Amino acid sequence: MTDTPLSGHIQASHAAFGPFMDFLATSRWTSRAGSPGICDFAAGNPQDMALPAYVEAIREASIPRSPDWFAYKGNEGPAREAAAASLRQRLGIDFESDDVFLTKGASTALAIAMATLVRPGDEVIFSSPPWFFYESMIAFSHGVPVRVKVDLSSFDLDVDAIGAAITPRTRAVIVNSPNNPTGRIYPPPTLERLAQVLTSASEANGRPIYLLSDEAYNRILFEGAHFTSPTSYYRHSMLLYSYGKTLLAPGQRLGYLALPPSMPGREEMRKALLVSQFSGYGVPDAVLQHALPAIEPLCIDLARLQRRRDVMVEALRECGYEVHVPEGTFYLLPRCPTPDDAAFTERLAADDVFVLPGHIVELPGYFRISLTASDEMVERSLPRFAAAIEAVR
DSSP: OOOOSOOHHHHHHHHHTHHHHHHHHHOHHHHHTTOTTOEEOSSSOOOSOOOHHHHHHHHHHTSOSSTTTTSOOOSOHHHHHHHHHHHHHHHOOOOOGGGEEEESHHHHHHHHHHHHHOOTTOEEEEEESOOTTHHHHHHHTTOEEEEEEOBTTTTBOOHHHHHHHOOTTEEEEEEESSOTTTOOOOOHHHHHHHHHHHHHHHHHHTSOOEEEEEOTTTTOBSTTOOOOOGGGTOSSEEEEEEHHHHTTOTTSOOEEEEOOTTOTTHHHHHHHHHHHHHHTTOSOOHHHHHHHHHHTTOOOOHHHHHHHHHHHHHHHHHHTOOEEOOSBSSEEEEBOSSSOHHHHHHHHHTTTEEOEEGGGGTOTTBEEEETTSOHHHHHHHHHHHHHHHHHHO
């Protein structure tokens, strides 16, 4: 018998990382990332210099104004109020500063939410294709991951399938809108139906099912698309947000979890979240908290991002690719011209064009392109995308 030092939930979390970890361990992208001349579309990393205003905000926040400038930080008042004011303005929901819990990005916000809500054996539903860490994070929280496919014709939530997946053990449902990787913004009628399903199921179960609304991309919108927060429709909701996408600075871990004013038992939930937050010290570093009021209004150039999207969609379609046009986020999802997405992405990698194989996000037969690549990378890549599809015809 082989003894392992790993606990059961750690083993389950580790297993869920499988495809992504294999990609990191064995792909050419891992060995070539950062090399001159490559076309890097594999991850949502910046390929241009950071926003000057963002750099200046961090520089200013690094200058101490008092002896406790770099002391232990909790949820600092000015930062919380800046986030709450932005939520009120952008979403039209009266979030209060006391309901904002500052975190190291949306992933930490999700971890804090699940640590607060999920008991061993509780089920957490998420939609597939997913952000590739949902399953492992649910398992790490001692929960049971339950995946439900979206409607693959529209990439909209399949509310009926979510309803059918709910059991008496269901504790939470994760919704990611705008969605990574599909770019779909879930419309109000879908969110209203979801709220009705969750309300009815909560009443039948005798305890609330929580909606965890991952809104990391809620400002990355194209063509004047309108985003409606799922928290507008369902009282037992938590909003999870990251500034890493809006500022294209994923290595600077800054975000928050926010409770909408409609949540029942909000005061008790605040106390529980504080326990979860400080058990792992899940608050951002002092400099980022001091900088948050200045960086809150900042955003990457969305017009430029949309031009990049449109150039790539048009060029890829002219080559013969079938391409879904996203409403938000910074990803494209072309179909592979062959069923084996791993083999086709390897064919592109041989020509120094790096994309994410679709099977990693549970969409075999597709591949994901990150529009955070530079314009120069896009220009260099287009003949290579054309050559790749021509080679497999």
